[in-house]
Amino acid sequence: MTVNTMKAKRKFDMGTFIRANITKSPLLAIWTVALAAFAFWFVGRSMIARPLLTIPVVIAWAATIIWMVRAEINKTHSPTTLWLKGNLYNSITNALLSLILVVAIIGFLVGFITYAFFNASFSEDPAIAKEVTEAGQLGARWGSVTQNLENLLVFSMKTEMYRIWASIGLLVGLSIPSLIIFRSAKFNRSLIRRILTWLWIASPFIIFFFLRGVGEAGGSNPFYAIDTEQLWGGLLLSLILSVVAIVASFPLGVLLALGRQSKINGVPWWLTYGTAALLTAYLIVTFTLPNLEVAETTGNYIYALLPLLIPLIALFFQKGFKGNVMAGACTVFIECIRGVPLITLLFSGILLLQLFLPDGWEPNKIGRVMVAMTVFSAAYLAENIRGGLQAIPRGQYEAADSLGLSTYTKYTKIVLPQALRIVIPAIVGQFIGLFKDTSLVALVGLSDLLNVARRISSQQNWLTIRTEPFIFIFVVYFVVSYAMAWYSRRLEKQLGVGVR
Amino acid sequence: MAMDKSGEAIVTCVDVNKWYGDFHVLKGIDLEVTKGEVIVILGPSGSGKSTFIRCINRLEEHQEGQIHVKGTELTHDVRNIAEIRREVGMVFQQFNLFPHLTILENITLAPIHVRKWNKADSEEKAMKWLTRVGIPEQALKYPGQLSGGQQQRVAIARTLTMEPEVILFDEPTSALDPEMISEVLDVMRDLADEGYTMLSVTHEMGFAKTVADRIIFMDGGKIVEMNNPNEFFNNPQHERTKLFLSQILNH
Amino acid sequence: MADIDPNTTGSGNSLTSKLFDIRVIGVIAQIVFVILTILFFAWLARNTVSNLGKLGDAQFACGDGTSDYRCAYNFMRGAAAFEIDEQSIPYDTSDSYWRALLVGALNTLKVSAWGIPLTTIVGVFVGITLLSPNWFVKTISRAYVDLFRNTPLLVQLFMIFFILFAAFLPKVDEAGSLLGIPIYFSNRGVSFPSLEFMPNGQLLRWLLLGGFVVGLIVWYVLSRISYNTGRDTKGPFVFLGILVLSGIIGWLLSGNNPSTQSIAVPDGSAVGVFDDIAPLVEARLGIPLEDVEGALADGSLSADALEVGQLTVCSTLDSAAETNFIEKLVDANIPYDMSRAPSSKRFFREFDAGDCEIAVAETTVFDEGLTAGSVLTLDEPRTVLSIPRFIGRNFIGGGSFSAMFAALLLGLVLNTGASVAEIVRAGIQSVSKGQTEAARALGLSEGQRLRLVVLPQALKVIIPPLISQYLNLIKNSSLAIAIGYADFWSVTNTIVNQSGRALQPILIAMATYLTISLSISSFLNWYNGRVRLKER
Ligand SMILES: Nc1ncnc2c1ncn2[C@@H]1O[C@H](COP(=O)(O)OP(=O)(O)OP(=O)(O)O)[C@@H](O)[C@H]1O
Numbered sequence A: 001m002t003v004n005t006m007k008a009k010r011k012f013d014m015g016t017f018i019r020a021n022i023t024k025s026p027l028l029a030i031w032t033v034a035l036a037a038f039a040f041w042f043v044g045r046s047m048i049a050r051p052l053l054t055i056p057v058v059i060a061w062a063a064t065i066i067w068m069v070r071a072e073i074n075k076t077h078s079p080t081t082l083w084l085k086g087n088l089y090n091s092i093t094n095a096l097l098s099l100i101l102v103v104a105i106i107g108f109l110v111g112f113i114t115y116a117f118f119n120a121s122f123s124e125d126p127a128i129a130k131e132v133t134e135a136g137q138l139g140a141r142w143g144s145v146t147q148n149l150e151n152l153l154v155f156s157m158k159t160e161m162y163r164i165w166a167s168i169g170l171l172v173g174l175s176i177p178s179l180i181i182f183r184s185a186k187f188n189r190s191l192i193r194r195i196l197t198w199l200w201i202a203s204p205f206i207i208f209f210f211l212r213g214v215g216e217a218g219g220s221n222p223f224y225a226i227d228t229e230q231l232w233g234g235l236l237l238s239l240i241l242s243v244v245a246i247v248a249s250f251p252l253g254v255l256l257a258l259g260r261q262s263k264i265n266g267v268p269w270w271l272t273y274g275t276a277a278l279l280t281a282y283l284i285v286t287f288t289l290p291n292l293e294v295a296e297t298t299g300n301y302i303y304a305l306l307p308l309l310i311p312l313i314a315l316f317f318q319k320g321f322k323g324n325v326m327a328g329a330c331t332v333f334i335e336c337i338r339g340v341p342l343i344t345l346l347f348s349g350i351l352l353l354q355l356f357l358p359d360g361w362e363p364n365k366i367g368r369v370m371v372a373m374t375v376f377s378a379a380y381l382a383e384n385i386r387g388g389l390q391a392i393p394r395g396q397y398e399a400a401d402s403l404g405l406s407t408y409t410k411y412t413k414i415v416l417p418q419a420l421r422i423v424i425p426a427i428v429g430q431f432i433g434l435f436k437d438t439s440l441v442a443l444v445g446l447s448d449l450l451n452v453a454r455r456i457s458s459q460q461n462w463l464t465i466r467t468e469p470f471i472f473i474f475v476v477y478f479v480v481s482y483a484m485a486w487y488s489r490r491l492e493k494q495l496g497v498g499v500r
Numbered sequence B: 001m002a003m004d005k006s007g008e009a010i011v012t013c014v015d016v017n018k019w020y021g022d023f024h025v026l027k028g029i030d031l032e033v034t035k036g037e038v039i040v041i042l043g044p045s046g047s048g049k050s051t052f053i054r055c056i057n058r059l060e061e062h063q064e065g066q067i068h069v070k071g072t073e074l075t076h077d078v079r080n081i082a083e084i085r086r087e088v089g090m091v092f093q094q095f096n097l098f099p100h101l102t103i104l105e106n107i108t109l110a111p112i113h114v115r116k117w118n119k120a121d122s123e124e125k126a127m128k129w130l131t132r133v134g135i136p137e138q139a140l141k142y143p144g145q146l147s148g149g150q151q152q153r154v155a156i157a158r159t160l161t162m163e164p165e166v167i168l169f170d171e172p173t174s175a176l177d178p179e180m181i182s183e184v185l186d187v188m189r190d191l192a193d194e195g196y197t198m199l200s201v202t203h204e205m206g207f208a209k210t211v212a213d214r215i216i217f218m219d220g221g222k223i224v225e226m227n228n229p230n231e232f233f234n235n236p237q238h239e240r241t242k243l244f245l246s247q248i249l250n251h
Numbered sequence C: 001m002a003d004i005d006p007n008t009t010g011s012g013n014s015l016t017s018k019l020f021d022i023r024v025i026g027v028i029a030q031i032v033f034v035i036l037t038i039l040f041f042a043w044l045a046r047n048t049v050s051n052l053g054k055l056g057d058a059q060f061a062c063g064d065g066t067s068d069y070r071c072a073y074n075f076m077r078g079a080a081a082f083e084i085d086e087q088s089i090p091y092d093t094s095d096s097y098w099r100a101l102l103v104g105a106l107n108t109l110k111v112s113a114w115g116i117p118l119t120t121i122v123g124v125f126v127g128i129t130l131l132s133p134n135w136f137v138k139t140i141s142r143a144y145v146d147l148f149r150n151t152p153l154l155v156q157l158f159m160i161f162f163i164l165f166a167a168f169l170p171k172v173d174e175a176g177s178l179l180g181i182p183i184y185f186s187n188r189g190v191s192f193p194s195l196e197f198m199p200n201g202q203l204l205r206w207l208l209l210g211g212f213v214v215g216l217i218v219w220y221v222l223s224r225i226s227y228n229t230g231r232d233t234k235g236p237f238v239f240l241g242i243l244v245l246s247g248i249i250g251w252l253l254s255g256n257n258p259s260t261q262s263i264a265v266p267d268g269s270a271v272g273v274f275d276d277i278a279p280l281v282e283a284r285l286g287i288p289l290e291d292v293e294g295a296l297a298d299g300s301l302s303a304d305a306l307e308v309g310q311l312t313v314c315s316t317l318d319s320a321a322e323t324n325f326i327e328k329l330v331d332a333n334i335p336y337d338m339s340r341a342p343s344s345k346r347f348f349r350e351f352d353a354g355d356c357e358i359a360v361a362e363t364t365v366f367d368e369g370l371t372a373g374s375v376l377t378l379d380e381p382r383t384v385l386s387i388p389r390f391i392g393r394n395f396i397g398g399g400s401f402s403a404m405f406a407a408l409l410l411g412l413v414l415n416t417g418a419s420v421a422e423i424v425r426a427g428i429q430s431v432s433k434g435q436t437e438a439a440r441a442l443g444l445s446e447g448q449r450l451r452l453v454v455l456p457q458a459l460k461v462i463i464p465p466l467i468s469q470y471l472n473l474i475k476n477s478s479l480a481i482a483i484g485y486a487d488f489w490s491v492t493n494t495i496v497n498q499s500g501r502a503l504q505p506i507l508i509a510m511a512t513y514l515t516i517s518l519s520i521s522s523f524l525n526w527y528n529g530r531v532r533l534k535e536r
């Protein structure tokens, strides 16, 4: 079916070629003919619509095929012809597909470039933009984006830019020495390297302080507390939320992972069942019976019979977790959080969190969303870290035990450092996920990147303009996520060939 | 009890039994190890050798019988377990070095955190032992950068820096290439000469013959035969032992 | 410690030594943990109780003036009083909140039921093209996967709904067919041909469904046989054969009996049989029915006159009976105006009020609620391939997806499909080159190699993450709220706003999602355990 098989033959054999590509089975023949017909129709259409671009493509296609086939017949392959053979034209189907796709790509690109550049207006004056884009056919009005660029990136923090510059300054200030110190072996184990590491670890907290501030305005303190709900937004908010969620969920995630993993001796079965029996009996007398008496609806009956769940839970707990309360509790927490969509947690954060807090604790919307995202992130982080823990060979635990290390030392010095190193790529992956998930806060009314973009269409200047802002934020999300993913893959490779 | 009488006994096992679920792995093991003695444990695969020595430092839990180390009984009491683990070192087949720590950190970790020696002392002792096993120049490298034989010698140094009373070896040379085996065996031989108390599971018959004070042959979770090397190899008492030896020596 | 007596198991039996027993420590640690947890929850509960108290007794009103926690969910029985745009069961604003939730749940189910198979198709297809030898194919698939995996689903949904649907798709009356196939995309949604089973075609429907299931089972068994014996058992053909056979049997068995009742006319109507309708309308309009369209075009018939003269029809939901009836009207060139009631209650209310000359519904609906008027017999085929036609202001016949549903489905399928593609690619690649070469060395054909060597091994790697992607799809369908599709979460949210109670609806929603997730993940655990067992 392929040129590959032909290579084995001494000479190019037309019969074999046709058999492999067309007549091997009736299905193949039908498919090849249909594809050829489609290609003819499709390319023909494109030829009429965009002759100047299509004709050269078709000529190039035909020419390279002839070149490749000649090389194949005369056995005079060069690297280029081999590449052509391997990647574009290794069967009739693929040769046709290549043509169709290249024409389609050109069609798409031409359309998009016409929209985004040739027919587009970059003016921030809506009248001019309207005129320009309506003169041509369909064109982008990029003014809607450029005029809102600050809003999209930092929202109302544009009045507090010094805070952002301070944060960026800190990051740059840390990055430059890091490039030298973390790269060269000379600084291995040196004090300065350790200080730098700690500064990096502290940097999210310092930046948080810069961006949020503490204390009253008006004093000598330039970083006084601001109203985050009013000011934070745009890309900045998305980044803050994802960083806060991953950092804040870290200790919780580690504890949950260790808890779920823990192998401590469980509560003996008689204790579990005994407690459950007593509790059930007590609740049946004090709760179920009185409630059954007044029950009217099905719901009432279910409510009254709720204590009967206790023995079931006890059984599940004893059988599933061998009486290990910590493993049980951590597992239940993790699975409950992972089992519901993030959006339900966000709405709970906004609508219900206040209900659980005592008087006087009134976090604003951003605070509540942070709590929800942290809890969400902790459950996923715990699972990632657990994966790392499971990857630690048993010998490491045994070596630590045989040296007499305490449990605490064993975990902080031996197990966790290794487990965390293994899961760095997974944590970066989770961070990317969180960054994308921050777009959901648009649904609870925060002014994140997505919501700012969405609201542009209701600005007087840019009524109904949606496409351009959406394309812009699509690109922003893509660039940030893709860059992180790329970095994470590199990291993975490095760790893979690293110390271990 | 026996131990009180000898006064020299450092490890005493009385009727030790262990089960994995329904599977009876150790069936009434009795053994007394006196200070400075080198014991080699032989036996076919699956006979419970590893399980037995791992019971001595509580990597495995025995269910019946008693194990005493230096007069401390191995019970569920965490203080006893900690006490015994301080006094019993172990060298594993797979080395089990900590890959994220340098050689020096590998060795000083336990002295600092368990013995509570200060860092300088610990490092000094660590370097002393690294010199003894012949690789002081590797101190700042990571385990992954060392050969198997070197890693195993580091593992021995790591164990010895803790100054244990008893050292357990579980097939320390089985994961090594032939040319590296001797460098590890040499170190072990030196230790034996210096009077360390050692319990070693090994398939190195040469080592067993020349170094051991006593050889224990285990099969099916029992100690089948126990004798000095000369008697053991030249005049085995039990059929099972004879069979085992003939199989080994025919190779 | 020097005291060693073989008869005691501890180095002392005092209380302190018990406290250091590792088993006791474990239990103590857990008891402390439990107490701390209980204290934490008690604190939360206390806050909650006091905060709920501040919200007032109405939160837990029992309806008889008293208020109690056990009545927390009583309000759910009250009238929902909000409209739901899409419903697969009858629903009316007078129905309860529970019913509204059920409608939402069914909508979630609907989008998942379409989404999961479509995702699988897209994912498997793209997963294979990711490994295509053709550079263009590979690159385009890679671009699709990277683009959709590195941007938020919500942004994708917005772009599909607000850009693709709202800006790029034509208005409903300008929708053209797709390459000649009668599938119409418009900014109101998608209309496509569908198989409609009339009431007397139900036997055929069940036989077809049964044939499908039996066929699948046989196919599976045959593939096992083929795997064990190496014979080519032609599973797909046997499957098709069984399906066709059950279709034919169903067709023959259900006979060509003319139909049961499916339209009703009010008492005193001039319509006695279907053929009465055409003359009636013709008389009202004053021109032959064939000429209506022309008359409208040249202005000799005014739109107002048509409005008055045309047939008025009531219908409930989007039923097969309706499609059938409308097809008949269209065939007879009878102009009509149809109103659809969202529930049978409303339907009968409108009919009784004399809003329409003809009511059309499934037989069962008439059996339940028709109080006045008489039911007509109508010739009705068992099954029709119903093709959408643009009539009046809408597409009639065929199946249709609303724009919201279509956008959500498309977004979910494209987004999840990208992840599935990566899974499939990784699964195929996980079958090592050595295996491929071994298979070639054994002289297996390319097809046998895929079927016997690559696929079984790849599936083991693919299925667990694939199922968690399905779960993700179900959970992500909750983003429907962003584009106004009335899924489970969206309805929950409406209930929160409508009832002024947040705790109860959100708890119900979370519990529901949790139940679904946990059942799927326990299935997954079971499956993983089984596969692992086999590998031993
Ligand atoms: N964790 C465990 N659970 C159940 N059975 C086990 C476990 N560990 C070991 N066993 C069984 O106990 C028996 C003794 O194992 P042990 O590792 O002590 O043998 P060994 O004498 O050291 O063998 P080898 O020379 O192969 O190392 C074996 O049959 C083994 O299958």
Ligand SMILES: [Mg+2]
Pocket (backbone or CB within 6 Å): B049, B050, B051, B170, B171
């Ligand atoms: Mg062993």
